[in-house]
Amino acid sequence: MLNKVFEYAGSHKKSIHLASFIMLISVIMGVLPFLFAYPIINPLILGEQLELERLALLLTSILVCFVLQAVLGGFGLNVSHKAAYNTLLGLRTSLQKKMENLPLGVVEEKGTGTIKKMFVDDIGSLEVLLAHSLPEGIANLIVPIMVYVSMFFIDWRLALMSLASIPVSILAMMIMYSVGMKQMGPYYMASGKMNNTIIEYVNGMEVVKVFNKQTESYERLSKDISNYRDYALAWYKTAWPWMALYSAFLPCTIILTLPLGGYFVYMGYASLSNLILILCLSLSIGLPLLKALGFLPTMPQLNYKISALEQALNMAPLKQGENDFKGTGHTILYDNVTFGYPLSKMGENGQPKTYIKNVIHNVSFTARAGEKTAIVGESGSGKSTLAKLFIHYYDVLDGSISIGGQDLRDIRLESLNKQISYVAQDQYLFNTSLLENIRIGNLAASDDEVMEAAKKAQCMEFLNRLPNGIYSLAGDAGKMLSGGERQRISLARAILKNAPIVVLDEATAYADPENEEKMEAAIRELVKGKTLIVIAHKLPSIVDADQILVMDHGRLVANGKHKDLLESSAEYRKLWDATLFSKDWKISRKEGEKNV
Numbered sequence: 001m002l003n004k005v006f007e008y009a010g011s012h013k014k015s016i017h018l019a020s021f022i023m024l025i026s027v028i029m030g031v032l033p034f035l036f037a038y039p040i041i042n043p044l045i046l047g048e049q050l051e052l053e054r055l056a057l058l059l060t061s062i063l064v065c066f067v068l069q070a071v072l073g074g075f076g077l078n079v080s081h082k083a084a085y086n087t088l089l090g091l092r093t094s095l096q097k098k099m100e101n102l103p104l105g106v107v108e109e110k111g112t113g114t115i116k117k118m119f120v121d122d123i124g125s126l127e128v129l130l131a132h133s134l135p136e137g138i139a140n141l142i143v144p145i146m147v148y149v150s151m152f153f154i155d156w157r158l159a160l161m162s163l164a165s166i167p168v169s170i171l172a173m174m175i176m177y178s179v180g181m182k183q184m185g186p187y188y189m190a191s192g193k194m195n196n197t198i199i200e201y202v203n204g205m206e207v208v209k210v211f212n213k214q215t216e217s218y219e220r221l222s223k224d225i226s227n228y229r230d231y232a233l234a235w236y237k238t239a240w241p242w243m244a245l246y247s248a249f250l251p252c253t254i255i256l257t258l259p260l261g262g263y264f265v266y267m268g269y270a271s272l273s274n275l276i277l278i279l280c281l282s283l284s285i286g287l288p289l290l291k292a293l294g295f296l297p298t299m300p301q302l303n304y305k306i307s308a309l310e311q312a313l314n315m316a317p318l319k320q321g322e323n324d325f326k327g328t329g330h331t332i333l334y335d336n337v338t339f340g341y342p343l344s345k346m347g348e349n350g351q352p353k354t355y356i357k358n359v360i361h362n363v364s365f366t367a368r369a370g371e372k373t374a375i376v377g378e379s380g381s382g383k384s385t386l387a388k389l390f391i392h393y394y395d396v397l398d399g400s401i402s403i404g405g406q407d408l409r410d411i412r413l414e415s416l417n418k419q420i421s422y423v424a425q426d427q428y429l430f431n432t433s434l435l436e437n438i439r440i441g442n443l444a445a446s447d448d449e450v451m452e453a454a455k456k457a458q459c460m461e462f463l464n465r466l467p468n469g470i471y472s473l474a475g476d477a478g479k480m481l482s483g484g485e486r487q488r489i490s491l492a493r494a495i496l497k498n499a500p501i502v503v504l505d506e507a508t509a510y511a512d513p514e515n516e517e518k519m520e521a522a523i524r525e526l527v528k529g530k531t532l533i534v535i536a537h538k539l540p541s542i543v544d545a546d547q548i549l550v551m552d553h554g555r556l557v558a559n560g561k562h563k564d565l566l567e568s569s570a571e572y573r574k575l576w577d578a579t580l581f582s583k584d585w586k587i588s589r590k591e592g593e594k595n596v
């Protein structure tokens with residue numbers, strides 16, 4: 001594990017070594033005063049004469065050592081922090097570069113919460129390791145070892161006695177681990193749950209207020225918060241007696257040496273001077289020992305975080321070529337495409353393991369240029385996934401997708417993006433003016449061209465209603481716009497982009513009945529003369545498609561025109577019947593849709 005960390009430290013490795021060395025000197029400076037105390041105490045006890053000059057010299061040395069210990073300690077920390085933060089900077093930059101080259105879908109899936117946690121918390125926690133645990137830990141470990149070795153040269157029996165506090169403390173520490181670990185899982189779960197509830201609580205505040213659900217949602221939040229407290233306390237309760245035991249016991253290095261050593265001296269087995277020296281030395285290493293062992297409890301956690309980070313850094317980047325699009329025409333070919341999402345689960349060793357669950361199995365079809373290809377199927381059958389593979393959100397696991405004969409993996413993402421307008425259910429509006437939001441479709445477009453696109457997307461009627469019209473900020477306007485209206489903004493964006501291929505993934509899902517007519521008009525504008533792939537849950541909108549693909553559990557089970565499919569495909573028939581049924585029952589259909 002340390003090797004891994006040092007790898008990240010790169011050129012700052014030297015600084016960490018330097019910091020460790022400075023800390024080592026600092027810790028030695030902390031031990032020396034006890035050594036200097038010996039020539040003071042020894043004559044006193046033996047009743048020998050101690051010259052005043054010598055005493056003054058010794059006392060000055062002690063003082064100098066303490067000052068040096070503090071100064072060097074501070075200096076060492078300074079060096080180690082510089083190295084630590086520079087390493088964190090390097091790590092964060094490489095993670096950022098990694099993110100940029102990852103399939104967009106993978107990034108999206110991780111979620112803002114997880115990514116933020118990785119960038120801020122997980123990498124941040126390495127600071128403790130690099131700046132403190134490593135240099136301080138090493139120094140505080142080496143010095144006691146050195147001291148023990150020298151004690152063995154003085155009197156090995158007395159030295160053995162001084163080791164007494166260590167096995168008991170280590171035992172207590174191990175017990176603390178094993179009992180504490182059992183509580184760790186529920187503790188982390190409670191903490192995760194509380195985090196999620198807080199996010200939900202804040203995000204949903206508006207809805208909560210409108211529907212007067214304040215008390216209910218507040219109660220859920222406070223329940224999770226007190227739950228977290230309970231688990232935290234439960235952990236402390238099981239762990240703290242052992243923690244108290246080892247932290248009290250470990251520094252008691254003289255616990256055996258004093259009584260038993262005294263007996264040895266009394267019986268004449270050892271000399272009094274040696275005992276005094278050993279006692280002084282033993283006392284000197286209590287604190288370093290405690291510090292050295294204090295950083296051990298953080299190790300399993302750090303190890304966990306480092307491997308999570310490793311995993312993120314090792315994720316396969318998107319296979320992205322250097323070439324511009326140079327296909328002949330825009331006929332789209334899916335050739336034996338298989339795909340699965342990377343999922344992770346807890347492995348036996350408590351570390352996350354990724355595995356792949358295939359959701360698309362050997363799908364092949366051709367969507368001819370200029371034609372309308374529809375994809376239908378039950379929810380979860382893989383329709384959206386097929387579309388996301390096409391816009392190169394993810395790499396296929398097997399098979400290939402090509403446009404005009406050119407493999408997607410051969411095309412630069414930017415160049416591919418120019419070929420495709422992709423409109424899905426949830427379109428992101430940036431918090432700039434609606435005008436700028438539409439202009440994203442084509443940054444070179446003039447205001448007039450943007451207006452024209454807005455007109456074609458049937459946006460004028462609601463834009464005129466807004467106080468600042470098309471210049472309203474999306475954030476402010478967002479609250480005044482219905483889901484269908486927001487969607488028409490993104491259709492305007494796509495119209496302005498004017499890409500030769502259009503992919504619509506349930507783009508009309510948010511349309512309320514009043515909006516539906518306008519939405520359809522907007523879409524008609526968008527798809528004029530384009531190669532079109534449309535995913536629809538409303539089958540009537542696709543009866544005219546040149547080709548309908550029926551998906552079922554990730555497999556393409558039928559392929560043809562509406563009329564033929566009604567006869568030849570039981571799956572299609574079933575979907576069609578379900579649509580007819582919901583058409584008769586408008587209410588049930590409306591409820592089934594998501595409303596914003």
Ligand SMILES: Nc1ncnc2c1ncn2[C@@H]1O[C@H](COP(=O)(O)OP(=O)(O)O)[C@@H](O)[C@H]1O
Binds near residue numbers: 377
């Ligand atoms: N980001 C994702 N991570 C893991 N599994 C996913 C993800 N998106 C979709 N799936 C799974 O893939 C399958 C197909 O989903 P999807 O393509 O969205 O279906 P559809 O669009 O037909 O409803 C489903 O089983 C779904 O649970």
Ligand SMILES: [Mg+2]
Binds near residue numbers: 383384385
């Ligand atoms: Mg879908």
